[in-house]
Amino acid sequence: MGNYIGKSVKRREDARFLKGAGKYTDDIKLPKMTQAAFARSPYAHAKIVSIDTSGAEKAEGVVAVYTANDACGQYGVPCGWQVNFKNGETMREPVHPLLARDKIRHLGEAVAIVIAESLELARDAAELVEVEYEELPAVTDPKKAMAQGAPIVHDEWPDNAAFDWCIGNDRAEVEAALEAAHHVTELEFNNQRLAPNAIEPRSYIADYDVNGDKWTLYSSTQNPHLIRLLLCAFVLGIPEHKVRVVSYDVGGGFGSKIYHYTEEALLTWASREIGRPVKWTADRSEAFLTDAHGRDHVVKSKMGFDKEGKIVAHLTDEYCALGAYLSTFAPAIPTYLHGTLFQGVYATPLIHLNVTAPFTHTVPVDAYRGAGRPEATYLLERMLSKAAMEMNMDQAEIRFKNFIPPFDGIEQPGYQTQVALQYDSGNYEGTLKRGLEMLGYEDFRKEQQAARKNGKLLGVGISTYIEGCGIAPSAVVGALGARAGLYEVGHVRVQPTGKISVFTGTHSHGQGHETVFAQFVADKLGIDMDDVEIVHGDTEQVAFGMGTYGSRSLSVGGTAIIKSIDKILEKGAKIAAHKLEAAAEDLEYSGGKWTVKGTDKSVSFGDVALTAYVPHDYPEGLEPGLDFSSFYDPANFTFPFGTHIAVVEVSADTGKVDLKRFVACDDVGNVMNPMIVDGQIHGGVVQGIGQALLEEVVYDDGGQMISGSYMDYAMPRADDLPMIETDRTITPCPHNPLGVKGAGEAGAIGSTPAVVNAVVDALAHLGVTDIQMPLTPQRVWRAMQH
Amino acid sequence: MNVTLKVNGESFTHEIEPRMSLSQYLREVLDLTGTHIGCDTSGCGACTVTVDGDAVKSCTILAVQADGCEITTIEGMANGTQMHPIQAAFKEHHGLQCGFCTPGMVMTAADILKNNSNPTEKEIRDGLKGNFCRCTGYHNIVKSIQHAAEHIKG
Numbered sequence: 001m002g003n004y005i006g007k008s009v010k011r012r013e014d015a016r017f018l019k020g021a022g023k024y025t026d027d028i029k030l031p032k033m034t035q036a037a038f039a040r041s042p043y044a045h046a047k048i049v050s051i052d053t054s055g056a057e058k059a060e061g062v063v064a065v066y067t068a069n070d071a072c073g074q075y076g077v078p079c080g081w082q083v084n085f086k087n088g089e090t091m092r093e094p095v096h097p098l099l100a101r102d103k104i105r106h107l108g109e110a111v112a113i114v115i116a117e118s119l120e121l122a123r124d125a126a127e128l129v130e131v132e133y134e135e136l137p138a139v140t141d142p143k144k145a146m147a148q149g150a151p152i153v154h155d156e157w158p159d160n161a162a163f164d165w166c167i168g169n170d171r172a173e174v175e176a177a178l179e180a181a182h183h184v185t186e187l188e189f190n191n192q193r194l195a196p197n198a199i200e201p202r203s204y205i206a207d208y209d210v211n212g213d214k215w216t217l218y219s220s221t222q223n224p225h226l227i228r229l230l231l232c233a234f235v236l237g238i239p240e241h242k243v244r245v246v247s248y249d250v251g252g253g254f255g256s257k258i259y260h261y262t263e264e265a266l267l268t269w270a271s272r273e274i275g276r277p278v279k280w281t282a283d284r285s286e287a288f289l290t291d292a293h294g295r296d297h298v299v300k301s302k303m304g305f306d307k308e309g310k311i312v313a314h315l316t317d318e319y320c321a322l323g324a325y326l327s328t329f330a331p332a333i334p335t336y337l338h339g340t341l342f343q344g345v346y347a348t349p350l351i352h353l354n355v356t357a358p359f360t361h362t363v364p365v366d367a368y369r370g371a372g373r374p375e376a377t378y379l380l381e382r383m384l385s386k387a388a389m390e391m392n393m394d395q396a397e398i399r400f401k402n403f404i405p406p407f408d409g410i411e412q413p414g415y416q417t418q419v420a421l422q423y424d425s426g427n428y429e430g431t432l433k434r435g436l437e438m439l440g441y442e443d444f445r446k447e448q449q450a451a452r453k454n455g456k457l458l459g460v461g462i463s464t465y466i467e468g469c470g471i472a473p474s475a476v477v478g479a480l481g482a483r484a485g486l487y488e489v490g491h492v493r494v495q496p497t498g499k500i501s502v503f504t505g506t507h508s509h510g511q512g513h514e515t516v517f518a519q520f521v522a523d524k525l526g527i528d529m530d531d532v533e534i535v536h537g538d539t540e541q542v543a544f545g546m547g548t549y550g551s552r553s554l555s556v557g558g559t560a561i562i563k564s565i566d567k568i569l570e571k572g573a574k575i576a577a578h579k580l581e582a583a584a585e586d587l588e589y590s591g592g593k594w595t596v597k598g599t600d601k602s603v604s605f606g607d608v609a610l611t612a613y614v615p616h617d618y619p620e621g622l623e624p625g626l627d628f629s630s631f632y633d634p635a636n637f638t639f640p641f642g643t644h645i646a647v648v649e650v651s652a653d654t655g656k657v658d659l660k661r662f663v664a665c666d667d668v669g670n671v672m673n674p675m676i677v678d679g680q681i682h683g684g685v686v687q688g689i690g691q692a693l694l695e696e697v698v699y700d701d702g703g704q705m706i707s708g709s710y711m712d713y714a715m716p717r718a719d720d721l722p723m724i725e726t727d728r729t730i731t732p733c734p735h736n737p738l739g740v741k742g743a744g745e746a747g748a749i750g751s752t753p754a755v756v757n758a759v760v761d762a763l764a765h766l767g768v769t770d771i772q773m774p775l776t777p778q779r780v781w782r783a784m785q786h
Numbered sequence: 787m788n789v790t791l792k793v794n795g796e797s798f799t800h801e802i803e804p805r806m807s808l809s810q811y812l813r814e815v816l817d818l819t820g821t822h823i824g825c826d827t828s829g830c831g832a833c834t835v836t837v838d839g840d841a842v843k844s845c846t847i848l849a850v851q852a853d854g855c856e857i858t859t860i861e862g863m864a865n866g867t868q869m870h871p872i873q874a875a876f877k878e879h880h881g882l883q884c885g886f887c888t889p890g891m892v893m894t895a896a897d898i899l900k901n902n903s904n905p906t907e908k909e910i911r912d913g914l915k916g917n918f919c920r921c922t923g924y925h926n927i928v929k930s931i932q933h934a935a936e937h938i939k940g
Contacts, residue, residue, distance in 0.1 A: 020820015
């Protein structure tokens with residue numbers, strides 16, 4: 001260990017954010033910049049009879065108005081993942097047009113873009129775009145979308161299915177085991193649709209430079225290189241080297257800023273048409289209507305148990321909404337990022353998941369913090385707690401009975417699941433033991449009994465989760481339908497003065513890469529952290545990268561950087577050996593210098609760096625310079641895990657849930673910066689609590705969104721929450737040099753079922769066995785009356 | 787219409803459209819982009835500034851309504867390179883992640899502490915309930931404000 005790894009180093013990003021000097025896309029103003037606004041459909045499903053833009057074109061300050069009848073109408077954004085039908089039929093993949101031409105398929109779909117001298121003038125003129133619609137019936141629920149006679153999203157596929165898919169053991173075998181089981185627990189529910197709601201709305205500026213025939217696209221993206229690749233090669237057909245994508249500071253992503261959105265491509269196209277920069281920033285209403293949503297699964301599940309409470313089989317059928325078009329990663333979310341986690345932390349011998357994924361008249365659904373894994377965890381953890389209740393067992397006891405025993409992935413091999421993956425290392429009972437200790441579980445149960453006698457409804461809920469992240473081995477995801485590799489790039493440039501610039505293809509939008517990456521780089525090189533700069537979010541500076549999502553930055557991006565550092569130290573040793581007149585193998589590197597073993601003869605990193613760039617007295621045949629780039633493609637995913645426990649009190653009068661305590665014991669492998677990891681857990685936990693208690697995107701039968709503002713879509717506010725009590729166990733990842741697993745999504749994956757389990761526990765004696773999320777006072781109160 | 791106001795101690799007069807919100811005025815006319823717009827409908831609090839000492843969501847009022855007022859934005863909180871104790875506490879206690887809601891949180895925190903130098907956790911949470919943060923779960927924001935209060939009290 002060095003000076004920085006494992007320490008709560010304060011963030012170097014903070015000064016600019018705290019002084020209001022962050023540089024978010026909407027903060028950027030370019031000379032001659034224009035502003036765009038969209039005319040968007042007020043219907044979820046409609047025929048476009050006619051579009052009249054003449055009024056808008058004549059309006060004050062308008063530079064241009066475009067519809068699908070202009071050249072941009074020929075382009076559509078692609079999907080990056082292909083999941084074929086079980087029978088081998090190819091996934092159905094509709095064109096996702098930049099602007100709707102004949103038909104509207106979701107509320108808020110753009111019909112025209114209006115570009116004007118100011119935002120106000122653009123918005124005024126967008127209101128003057130006259131569109132005649134013929135409204136059609138819509139379907140927004142994934143199960144209803146598959147019913148006979150449902151409104152059709154794409155005429156060429158009248159059954160609305162995009163694909164179906166299954167994973168696990170043979171269905172008949174699982175069904176037979178359920179038949180023979182001592183006890184079968186059943187559950188049907190909706191894992192409701194959520195809006196990610198990064199507080200910074202999506203924002204883009206496209207700037208075409210006519211003299212250089214080059215574009216700069218400023219984008220609030222988590223994923224600048226992938227956006228450039230998709231935009232150039234798959235949408236507009238422009239040479240990739242002519243486009244620079246820049247994402248400076250990004251105000252939260254949570255998945256919603258991974259994808260290539262139509263607006264990015266349209267602005268890029270329009271900027272060349274008008275020969276001026278054009279900016280668009282979503283307002284919050286547009287964010288609700290057009291940012292990819294998360295979740296939206298209709299679930300029916302059965303889990304069989306033997307007499308002792310051991311799981312013997314698990315069978316689940318799901319309908320998972322995809323929305324009107326396939327967003328960048330959409331097909332992967334309810335399949336490979338979901339079904340592969342159905343093993344959970346339990347030694348279930350037989351598992352089968354069947355997924356039907358239809359189009360719906362809604363905005364596309366894609367990854368939202370956790371992406372498929374929260375949905376899997378919610379199901380498993382609700383089933384375990386419900387089964388415990390039905391079998392008169394304790395929630396903790398049933399989990400201890402079913403855990404996969406501890407394994408480190410080195411002495412003991414990784415755990416091969418029934419659903420394709422091999423877990424890296426785990427000690428699942430360890431986090432539950434610690435979580436129960438943190439809570440004071442035994443004492444709580446006594447308190448609960450006493451409280452019940454006084455009419456107080458107290459409950460405790462446990463969730464023991466696992467997640468798969470650090471995506472991913474490219475060959476594996478390629479075999480599963482990914483159309484991109486999922487490696488990462490780390491470029492380390494040693495400057496002649498020994499200062500370090502690190503270029504990473506990952507992207508920070510709150511995670512603190514500028515600090516954490518500098519911590520381990522400084523320690524690996526034995527130098528001061530102030531001598532290390534981290535650069536991200538600019539395709540012209542960073543060679544390549546796959547961006548940040550799936551808690552992959554440190555495990556994949558960090559390892560790519562370490563590979564480059566290894567190369568630097570190897571070459572540096574040759575230079576040092578020359579300077580010290582010793583053999584490279586007789587040197588050791590420590591504390592920022594190479595020393596001849598067993599002597600006090602040494603040369604510093606800075607001296608070697610300078611020599612590399614001023615190679616007057618230099619090893620023969622060795623290239624000058626000290627600058628290496630590496631691609632790292634991981635050997636496996638990483639598998640963080642943990643235990644979350646919630647304590648609630650339910651108002652007997654109103655059904656309002658008061659979250660009294662929340663305990664999280666997570667294992668994310670080795671920890672580089674405990675302060676930042678705790679912060680990631682806090683934020684994730686609260687997003688998960690939001691799903692349990694507050695959040696839901698609601699479409700009415702006609703496809704209107706009736707939760708499309710902050711007045712209607714309830715998110716956790718400060719006064720809804722207690723302090724989050726955190727601790728951790730450490731089970732290092734065996735297959736990356738830092739031993740890290742990833743912490744970005746863990747909180748959101750573990751917390752939701754803990755809260756719901758706690759509410760059901762509080763009301764169990766009233767006969768309540770399940771409540772549909774979000775657990776609003778109305779729903780809880782109704783459950784109590786039932 | 788004409789508007790004359792003082793922002794971070796400096797006086798400005800501009801001819802602006804009456805419909806321009808104070809948040810737009812700060813960002814577009816004065817280039818004070820530290821004030822962020824997260825919803826433009828008073829829901830998120832990212833645009834919070836102080837107007838004559840009180841925290842106000844600057845998307846909620848028109849710039850012309852602030853005529854004659856003294857405004858402080860996030861850019862006016864630090865004293866040169868010296869961060870305000872609230873800013874320093876946010877850094878020390880990791881009260882921010884992506885930074886987008888942060889200016890509004892700091893300005894709201896200033897309002898909370900102006901009215902109550904010794905707030906309880908509950909009072910801090912009540913004071914913050916008009917401001918969304920999607921990153922931190924509020925835990926470290928509450929902690930930051932508790933520590934800022936202690937520091938300011940000395």
